[in-house]
């Protein structure tokens with residue numbers, strides 16, 4: 572099978588990472604793949620914040636869990652059932668931020684393509700990954716502004732998604748089954 576299609580079929584959301592660090596060259600290759608993403612009018616309305624300091628990741632995780640417990644009891648319970656960590660012990664992550672702007676083209680669409688590039692590039696180089704929206708609990712609201720400053724996120728950009736990266740513990744998961752009922756086809 573074509574290597575790109577095979578990579579697409581192999582990707583899955585990993586929720587248990589080894590503590591083994593991600594080599595810098597692989598992290599760089601994944602991030603560069605994100606920067607290749609197309610965007611409306613080539614505006615590239617995103618910033619990527621790469622974090623591979625495990626102590627910062629753990630602190631961010633704890634802040635997110637604490638905030639979730641206050642504001643989203645159902646989400647908090649789901650995370651407790653999964654082991655109590657939002658970031659699943661990942662050794663590295665990329666925060667995808669989107670630029671706040673008035674436009675009929677949603678910047679989230681551009682950011683979504685970046686995310687897809689990051690996830691597939693990670694799979695292609697042998698890393699596991701997980702998109703993580705729930706860490707937004709730590710990165711929004713007044714306390715979120717403190718975190719964004721600490722992480723040197725530029726003004727005018729909002730948190731969109733975190734991409735967790737690393738090596739899976741165990742064999743990993745089967746990718747989700749494709750659902751062809753989502754597709755309809757008009758024929759002449």
Ligand SMILES: Cc1cc2nc3c(=O)[nH]c(=O)nc-3n(C[C@H](O)[C@H](O)[C@H](O)COP(=O)(O)O)c2cc1C
Nearest residue numbers: 582583584585586701702703704705706732746747
């Ligand atoms: C925008 C977005 C946000 C997500 N946020 C989370 C999250 O906060 N925590 C989590 O464990 N998984 C999260 N996921 C992963 C999804 O749950 C996962 O992609 C979905 O269940 C399909 O499984 P698969 O990725 O293994 O195919 C998110 C996925 C997307 C696309």
